[in-house]
Amino acid sequence: KAGVTQTPRYLIKTRGQQVTLSCSPISGHRSVSWYQQTPGQGLQFLFEYFSETQRNKGNFPGRFSGRQFSNSRSEMNVSTLELGDSALYLCASSSGQGGYGYTFGSGTRLTVV
Amino acid sequence: QQQVKQSPQSLIVQKGGIPIINCAYENTAFDYFPWYQQFPGKGPALLIAIRPDVSEKKEGRFTISFNKSAKQFSLHIMDSQPGDSATYFCAASNSGGSNYKLTFGKGTLLTVNP
Numbered sequence: 001k002a003g004v005t006q007t008p009r010y011l012i013k014t015r016g017q018q019v020t021l022s023c024s025p026i027s028g029h030r031s032v033s034w035y036q037q038t039p040g041q042g043l044q045f046l047f048e049y050f051s052e053t054q055r056n057k058g059n060f061p062g063r064f065s066g067r068q069f070s071n072s073r074s075e076m077n078v079s080t081l082e083l084g085d086s087a088l089y090l091c092a093s094s095s096g097q098g099g100y101g102y103t104f105g106s107g108t109r110l111t112v113v
Numbered sequence: 114q115q116q117v118k119q120s121p122q123s124l125i126v127q128k129g130g131i132p133i134i135n136c137a138y139e140n141t142a143f144d145y146f147p148w149y150q151q152f153p154g155k156g157p158a159l160l161i162a163i164r165p166d167v168s169e170k171k172e173g174r175f176t177i178s179f180n181k182s183a184k185q186f187s188l189h190i191m192d193s194q195p196g197d198s199a200t201y202f203c204a205a206s207n208s209g210g211s212n213y214k215l216t217f218g219k220g221t222l223l224t225v226n227p
């Protein structure tokens with residue numbers, strides 16, 4: 001059974017640019033969640049999607065957005081990048097019950113210069 | 114507002130020792146408490162989880178102890194090995210609620226010396 005696949009693994013962007021990260025969940029999982037991981041703040045919840053609907057959003061500025069497609073694949077977008085957006089962005093998939101049975105991908109390491 | 118507090122931030126033990134990592138939560142609506150293990154360059158992996166209707170759960174060398182009245186739970190690693198060296202995160206969620214997220218502690222960096 002394939003795990004959660006995140007692409008790309010590494011990204012270097014310049015301040016002011018925008019970036020799109022991709023996540024393919026485990027087959028059959030309809031919930032996809034995104035987290036930002038930094039040394040200072042730890043794992044912070046960004047948003048959760050289930051069957052193409054955003055069910056919850058964390059406390060992040062509107063520059064952070066996401067979407068989910070009919071095949072459950074998800075993308076997140078960060079516009080007008082800031083230095084502080086440098087982080088590991090993790091995607092997790094599950095069957096959909098809150099927080100239960102999350103499987104994380106290996107993440108996308110974003111560096112903003 | 115940090116809803117799950119984890120301690121210690123780092124921990125060093127000798128091989129065979131029993132490291133203990135503690136977490137405390139505030140939200141009484143939480144009813145699912147997983148622990149995750151993360152190695153460098155990898156995403157967190159679910160290690161073991163507990164619900165508040167039991168006070169202890171064991172899976173192999175890993176044990177969760179849960180104290181509902183104190184709103185605390187802890188992870189014990191029996192006969193620790195150098196391969197257990199990783200960062201450990203506790204988390205909590207309201208699995209039947211409508212916020213659909215895990216709230217994580219800040220993590221504990223465990224080093225097991227040979």
